[in-house]
Amino acid sequence: MAQKARKDRAKSNAAALNNLHLGSLVINGLFLLLHFVFRSRSLLLWFILSLPSFVCQFTLEKTGRPRYDAETNALKSSGEDLAAPGLTEYLFDVVWVTWAAAILVALFGNWAWFLWAVVPAYGAYKAFGMMGAAKQMAQMGAAANAAPAGNRKQRRAA
Numbered sequence: 001m002a003q004k005a006r007k008d009r010a011k012s013n014a015a016a017l018n019n020l021h022l023g024s025l026v027i028n029g030l031f032l033l034l035h036f037v038f039r040s041r042s043l044l045l046w047f048i049l050s051l052p053s054f055v056c057q058f059t060l061e062k063t064g065r066p067r068y069d070a071e072t073n074a075l076k077s078s079g080e081d082l083a084a085p086g087l088t089e090y091l092f093d094v095v096w097v098t099w100a101a102a103i104l105v106a107l108f109g110n111w112a113w114f115l116w117a118v119v120p121a122y123g124a125y126k127a128f129g130m131m132g133a134a135k136q137m138a139q140m141g142a143a144a145n146a147a148p149a150g151n152r153k154q155r156r157a158a
Helices: 002-038 043-064 087-108 110-145 152-157
Strands: 075-077
Touching: 002 043, 002 075, 002 087, 043 087, 043 110, 087 110
Parallel strands: none
Antiparallel strands: none
16 A cells, blocks of 8 residues: 555655656746847846746756656656645745746846746745744743642652
8 A cells, every 4th residue: 555655645745846847948948048049138037036936846846856766667766745845845936036037037027037036025925934833832831840839848849
């Protein structure tokens, strides 16, 4: 039963990564084609703002790609679950927002790179929320460690 789950995850991870790389090729290829046809798009901005997307794709590839034994073609590792919430989800979000910005820049011009500002703003929002949650947990822990009120006999019983 566990082997079937690993095979299913390996299959879904491979499909997701292939779609990710194909989408990246199409969108970045379209951007470069329009840049060389119209020459009004900044290659420097494209490279700088697409670099985090490429790093995210590389990270997803390294952690999510299933590995097979070269001789027996048996599944060695199914890779991390690419449908998992959390950091994996955020890596995909960075890629998709970068793609959306690249498409808008290709169609409307360099000003559309401002859409990419959503990525660090969202990261700051999540970090601020996590800091607030950590502060609440610290306060709850401090309250739990406080000495119970009452006389000496009651404190010994606690």
